[in-house]
Amino acid sequence: MGTAETMSYEEQRRRRxxxxxxxxxxxxxxxxxxxxxxxxxxxxxxxxxxxxRKMSRDATLTPVRRSVRVARLPEPNYREVASDFVDRPRRxxxxxxxxxxxxxxxxxxxxxxxxxxxxxxxxxxxxxxFPSFVKSMLQSHTTGGFWLGLPxxxxxxxxxxxxxxxxxxDENGDESDTTYLAHKRGLSAGWxxxxxxxxxxxxxxxxxxxxxxxxxKVYIIRASEYDSS
Numbered sequence: 074m075g076t077a078e079t080m081s082y083e084e085q086r087r088r089r090x091x092x093x094x095x096x097x098x099x100x101x102x103x104x105x106x107x108x109x110x111x112x113x114x115x116x117x118x119x120x121x122x123x124x125x126r127k128m129s130r131d132a133t134l135t136p137v138r139r140s141v142r143v144a145r146l147p148e149p150n151y152r153e154v155a156s157d158f159v160d161r162p163r164r165x166x167x168x169x170x171x172x173x174x175x176x177x178x179x180x181x182x183x184x185x186x187x188x189x190x191x192x193x194x195x196x197x198x199x200x201x202x203f204p205s206f207v208k209s210m211l212q213s214h215t216t217g218g219f220w221l222g223l224p225x226x227x228x229x230x231x232x233x234x235x236x237x238x239x240x241x242x243d244e245n246g247d248e249s250d251t252t253y254l255a256h257k258r259g260l261s262a263g264w265x266x267x268x269x270x271x272x273x274x275x276x277x278x279x280x281x282x283x284x285x286x287x288x289x290k291v292y293i294i295r296a297s298e299y300d301s302s
Contacts, residue, residue: 177216180276184299185209192278192294203290204231205282215273219265223281228258231283240288241267253287 180188192207199205206227208214214221223232232239232253239253239260249270251263273279276296281289 177212178274178276180274180296181299184296185276185278187299188276188278188294188296191298192280192292195292195294196280196282199280199282203282203284205280208279208281210273210275210277210279212275215268215275215277219268220259220261221264221268222257222259225258228255232258233287237287241291242284242288243271243291243293 189207189209192209196205196207204227206224208221208223213219233255235255237253237255239251241249241251243249249263249267251260251267253259254261271293273293274296278294278296280292280294282292284290
C-alpha cells in the first residue's frame with residue numbers, strides 16, 4: 074500500500090514537471106529557467122555592484138578635478154593657521170618684537186661715517202698697551218635680536234677660550250655684566266640691557282678697550298651728533 078502511494082506521488086510530480094516544461098517552451102522561455110538554475114548554483118556579484126566597488130577604489134587614487142586658476146594656487150597650510158590659536162606665548166613674543174622693530178632708528182650713511190670716524194679718533198688717543206676695536210651698531214645690535222658679534226681675530230687673540238662673564242664699564246664708571254659665548258665670539262645675555270640703558274641706535278659707534286682679561290672700557294659716539302655738528 075505504501076509503495077503504491079509512493080509511486081503515485083512520484084508519477085504526479087513527474088507529470089507536473091513535464092507540464093511546466095511544456096508551458097515554458099510555449100512561452101519561449103527555456104533560457105530563463107537555465108539562467109535561474111545557474112544563478113542559484115553559483116551566486117555572483119551583480120555587475121552594478123562591481124562597477125561601484127571599482128569606482129570607490131579608483132576614487133582614492135584620482136586627484137580632485139579643479140579649475141586651472143584654483144590648481145595654480147598653493148596648497149593651504151593649516152599648521153600655520155592653527156599656530157595662531159595654540160602657540161599664544163610665541164604670538165605675544167612676535168607682537169612685542171614687532172613693536173621694537175617699529176621703533177627702529179635708521180641713520181644715514183653720512184651719520185654712520187661721522188660716528189665711525191670720531192670713534193677711530195677716540196681709539197687712537199687711548200693707551201696702546203690695552204687692545205681695542207671699534208664697533209658700528211647695526212639694527213641686530215640695538216633692536217630685535219640684541220646680539221653683538223665681536224671681531225674674530227680680536228677674540229682669538231685676547232678673549233677667553235670658554236664662555237665667560239664680561240663686564241662693560243661706560244664713561245660714567247657704571248658697570249654692566251654680559252655673557253660672552255666663546256664658540257660664537259659675541260655678547261649675548263646682558264648686552265640687551267646695556268644697549269637699552271645707553272639708548273644705542275643704528276649708526277652709533279662704540280669703542281671697546283680691553284683693560285682686563287674680561288673687562289671692557291666702553292666709549293659711545295652718537296650718530297645723531299652728525300646732525301647737530
